[in-house]
Amino acid sequence: MDPTIDLASAKAALDDERAKLVHQLHELGADESGELTGDVDYGDAFADAGAATAERTEVLGLVERLKRSLDEIDVALGKIEEGTYGLCEECGKPIGAARLEIRPQARFCMECKSKR
Numbered sequence: 026m027d028p029t030i031d032l033a034s035a036k037a038a039l040d041d042e043r044a045k046l047v048h049q050l051h052e053l054g055a056d057e058s059g060e061l062t063g064d065v066d067y068g069d070a071f072a073d074a075g076a077a078t079a080e081r082t083e084v085l086g087l088v089e090r091l092k093r094s095l096d097e098i099d100v101a102l103g104k105i106e107e108g109t110y111g112l113c114e115e116c117g118k119p120i121g122a123a124r125l126e127i128r129p130q131a132r133f134c135m136e137c138k139s140k141r
């Protein structure tokens with residue numbers, strides 16, 4: 026039997042994770058929407074333009090990943106508001122408190138996740 030999902034601690038974990046992601050995005054010179062704000066000038070730090078381009082591509086990849094994680098967290102926070110948090114998006118069954126504790130933004134139960 027799964028213990029009941031503690032929504033307050035799930036929300037706290039999600040808020041915490043969200044703050045970390047936003048911080049990481051800012052450090053990469055991007056805002057919450059994943060747009061580069063232009064505060065970071067990639068050109069100056071590198072003598073070689075090729076290296077600057079490679080660095081920029083890498084940063085954009087990182088920003089993209091962070092943004093996707095941020096979206097997942099926002100979806101999870103929205104579900105807490107709606108009262109559907111902890112239910113699998115695929116089959117509608119409970120995802121399970123143990124899984125949510127490890128991954129509070131999980132959208133699918135283990136069974137559906139393994140099928141994807």
Ligand SMILES: [Zn+2]
Nearest residue numbers: 113116134137
């Ligand atoms: Zn499922």
